[in-house]
Amino acid sequence: MSTIAEKINTGEKLLPSLEKEQDLLSGSEAIRVIRRKGVDSFSKQGLPARKSEEYKYSPVSLLFKPELALRAPIQSPVLKTRDIDSYRIPQLDAYQITLVNGFFSPELSALQLEDGMISVSSLSTIPAPLVPLFTKHFGNYASIHADPFTALNTAVFADVLFISIPEKKLLDKPIQILNIIHADSPVLISPRILIHVGKGASVQIIENYIYTGKSSQVVSNALTEIVVEEGSRALFYKIQDHCTDLNLISTTQVLQKTGSHFDTHTVTLSGKWIRNNLNIVPDGEHCETHLNGLFILNGAQHTDNHTLVDHRKPNCESNQLYRGILDDKSTGVFNGKIYVRPDAQKTNAYQSSKNMLLSDEASMNTKPQLEIYADDVKCSHGSSTGQIDEDALFYLRARGLSIDSARALLMLAFARDVVNTIRIDALRTEVERLIEKRLTK
Amino acid sequence: MHMLSIKNLRAGIADKEILKGFNLEVKPGEVHAIMGPNGSGKSTLANVLAGRSDYSVTDGEVKFNGKDLLELSPEDRAREGLFLAFQYPVEIPGVSNINFLKTALAEIRQYRGLAPMEAKDFLKLIKEKQALVELQGTLANRSVNEGFSGGEKKRNEIFQMAVLEPTLSILDETDSGLDIDALRIVANGVNKLRSKDRSFVVITHYQRLLDYIVPDFVHVMFDGKIVKSGTKELALELEEKGYDWIRKEQGEKIEA
Ligand SMILES: Nc1ncnc2c1ncn2[C@@H]1O[C@H](COP(=O)(O)OP(=O)(O)OP(=O)(O)O)[C@@H](O)[C@H]1O
Numbered sequence: 001m002s003t004i005a006e007k008i009n010t011g012e013k014l015l016p017s018l019e020k021e022q023d024l025l026s027g028s029e030a031i032r033v034i035r036r037k038g039v040d041s042f043s044k045q046g047l048p049a050r051k052s053e054e055y056k057y058s059p060v061s062l063l064f065k066p067e068l069a070l071r072a073p074i075q076s077p078v079l080k081t082r083d084i085d086s087y088r089i090p091q092l093d094a095y096q097i098t099l100v101n102g103f104f105s106p107e108l109s110a111l112q113l114e115d116g117m118i119s120v121s122s123l124s125t126i127p128a129p130l131v132p133l134f135t136k137h138f139g140n141y142a143s144i145h146a147d148p149f150t151a152l153n154t155a156v157f158a159d160v161l162f163i164s165i166p167e168k169k170l171l172d173k174p175i176q177i178l179n180i181i182h183a184d185s186p187v188l189i190s191p192r193i194l195i196h197v198g199k200g201a202s203v204q205i206i207e208n209y210i211y212t213g214k215s216s217q218v219v220s221n222a223l224t225e226i227v228v229e230e231g232s233r234a235l236f237y238k239i240q241d242h243c244t245d246l247n248l249i250s251t252t253q254v255l256q257k258t259g260s261h262f263d264t265h266t267v268t269l270s271g272k273w274i275r276n277n278l279n280i281v282p283d284g285e286h287c288e289t290h291l292n293g294l295f296i297l298n299g300a301q302h303t304d305n306h307t308l309v310d311h312r313k314p315n316c317e318s319n320q321l322y323r324g325i326l327d328d329k330s331t332g333v334f335n336g337k338i339y340v341r342p343d344a345q346k347t348n349a350y351q352s353s354k355n356m357l358l359s360d361e362a363s364m365n366t367k368p369q370l371e372i373y374a375d376d377v378k379c380s381h382g383s384s385t386g387q388i389d390e391d392a393l394f395y396l397r398a399r400g401l402s403i404d405s406a407r408a409l410l411m412l413a414f415a416r417d418v419v420n421t422i423r424i425d426a427l428r429t430e431v432e433r434l435i436e437k438r439l440t441k
Numbered sequence: 442m443h444m445l446s447i448k449n450l451r452a453g454i455a456d457k458e459i460l461k462g463f464n465l466e467v468k469p470g471e472v473h474a475i476m477g478p479n480g481s482g483k484s485t486l487a488n489v490l491a492g493r494s495d496y497s498v499t500d501g502e503v504k505f506n507g508k509d510l511l512e513l514s515p516e517d518r519a520r521e522g523l524f525l526a527f528q529y530p531v532e533i534p535g536v537s538n539i540n541f542l543k544t545a546l547a548e549i550r551q552y553r554g555l556a557p558m559e560a561k562d563f564l565k566l567i568k569e570k571q572a573l574v575e576l577q578g579t580l581a582n583r584s585v586n587e588g589f590s591g592g593e594k595k596r597n598e599i600f601q602m603a604v605l606e607p608t609l610s611i612l613d614e615t616d617s618g619l620d621i622d623a624l625r626i627v628a629n630g631v632n633k634l635r636s637k638d639r640s641f642v643v644i645t646h647y648q649r650l651l652d653y654i655v656p657d658f659v660h661v662m663f664d665g666k667i668v669k670s671g672t673k674e675l676a677l678e679l680e681e682k683g684y685d686w687i688r689k690e691q692g693e694k695i696e697a
């Protein structure tokens with residue numbers, strides 16, 4: 001007989017409710033089949049055990065200790081547009097999409113789409129002509145066998161936000177997705193998104209993670225799949241602010257086709273416990289990939305960025321740039337995997353992770369993992385974890401700056417490597433403002 | 442009244458005593474030059490006065506305009522009107538020269554109970570001081586000292602001094618590494634600031650600087666304290682004869 005502690009670790013406790021949930025969730029036969037596979041895979045894997053290599057610095061047992069409900073009531077009627085207006089980025093003209101507890105909420109979205117622009121739908125409203133596209137790609141890239149949380153999301157997602165950018169469409173303004181979690185009791189929410197960027201199209205997407213509830217026992221297990229077709233270009237910004245008290249597992253799975261360009265930022269400024277899985281497969285020649293990350297932690301915050309770039313074809317370039325600032329008792333993890341498969345000759349793959357610890361009790365675990373099976377490649381990685389530069393701090397104070405302003409300036413400078421790569425002006429300004437606010441408080 | 446009064450200052454790092462009973466009094470409007478061989482403790486003195494916490498003060502007192510300087514944080518010393526032009530200015534990538542000066546000036550003014558400076562007045566001030574030290578606009582706008590040449594760094598120190606208009610400036614070998622034109626420019630920057638209320642402590646190895654910035658007093662520092670003081674002629678004598686004769690004098694003194 002297994003003890004309760006073991007059950008928590010293996011996820012057995014979740015299984016009966018997962019089974020029950022299957023009958024209640026809506027969706028086509030195809031969707032039911034996909035969910036079923038999710039349940040089966042999750043029941044085989046369970047939650048990552050304490051000794052799991054992938055989750056050893058981010059044990060999940062505490063997250064799943066409370067009895068988590070598997071669905072939150074659809075709360076969108078409770079939220080009004082004015083409640084969420086403050087989460088929009090000032091001076092940013094964007095197509096606005098709002099998800100509440102994983103459900104696409106047209107009432108809280110502002111799209112005003114003209115014909116042939118883009119298509120935004122939920123599981124039940126996918127336009128008939130796009131159903132084959134959805135079916136072809138949905139659930140095809142994030143492997144339920146590779147990560148238990150992918151299996152878990154697949155087992156229990158209630159809705160899917162499906163965004164399709166037609167071929168050759170160069171979108172005139174960014175899309176902003178507010179991914180809102182609104183729940184006051186322990187619950188597991190499983191937002192799910194599929195983004196398809198058609199051949200030769202260009203799009204900028206900002207996704208904001210927002211938690212408006214009061215419980216510190218809510219877990220969001222979000223999964224986003226992005227397909228970047230041949231010759232297309234996608235910028236994807238994930239902003240994790242306004243989510244104090246949220247436990248978040250956020251997995252992004254990207255497939256890049258020939259000659260495509262994918263540029264992503266993960267900016268973490270709040271959140272109780274966050275695990276970001278960012279898996280990118282450039283599966284065509286001449287792809288360009290940029291992974292940028294910035295996290296600023298304090299209190300007992302925990303943030304784990306796991307990245308994977310799986311180079312399968314020749315002549316591609318990837319570049320990872322991560323910066324972290326950790327104060328108090330916060331803990332951070334950066335685990336960056338680069339695979340260069342035998343076919344992927346002439347790959348250029350770089351990785352840089354630098355961290356600044358502001359307190360003796362903060363800690364950072366950094367692990368680069370390069371697995372290279374091709375010989376004609378250029379790969380490099382560098383990581384460092386240090387303290388604030390005392391000489392620079394003294395220099396600034398000797399000019400009259402208070403210790404707080406001096407520290408804030410130095411940290412801002414440290415973060416600037418990443419901030420400067422944000423290409424949407426209004427977003428960059430907003431991130432700078434948030435960082436400044438965060439660092440001077 | 443003295444602007445700066447240092448009495449029997451003893452300070453060091455770890456177990457090593459570097460300042461061994463240092464005395465100096467500076468009145469408003471005076472320029473004092475401190476010379477002395479490498480390692481005699483000149484920069485240590487400058488750093489202790491600016492408030493660097495690596496050094497611990499074990500004895501003595503320092504009064505700055507009547508206040509106990511050693512009690513103040515580095516930023517409050519600056520706000521009280523003290524400025525140190527560093528011997529080795531640090532490079533601070535990502536922090537813009539102008540932006541940090543703006544913050545510095547704002548915080549100094551706030552400390553003194555002055556109204557914030559209008560943006561356009563600040564820009565005017567910057568332009569004016571830039572012209573004074575002939576610092577190119579591009580340098581002023583760049584990250585603090587990042588990729589600056591040795592001479593440019595020194596000129597940037599004087600630029601910052603000119604913007605902040607301190608009452609007491611300590612220049613630690615600001616002349617080292619300057620070409621002849623830059624030396625003239627830096628000296629000119631200092632001379633423009635000279636007034637009956639402002640004082641300077643100029644640390645240098647070369648008499649040449651003192652042709653441009655004419656000091657009221659010249660002191661020779663040996664092993665952590667001043668061993669000889671005089672007027673500008675002393676600098677000429679040092680230039681001519683080196684430090685050996687002082688060493689000898691000192692030796693005789695100790696023997697006696
Ligand atoms: N941070 C430190 N750690 C260890 N020793 C130090 C430190 N700072 C100064 N010293 C020592 O104290 C002594 C005085 O150094 P200081 O830099 O004050 O000399 P200086 O007179 O400015 O010399 P220079 O003319 O070469 O600039 C030297 O022996 C130096 O090695």
Ligand SMILES: [Mg+2]
Nearest residue numbers: 483484485528
């Ligand atoms: Mg020195």
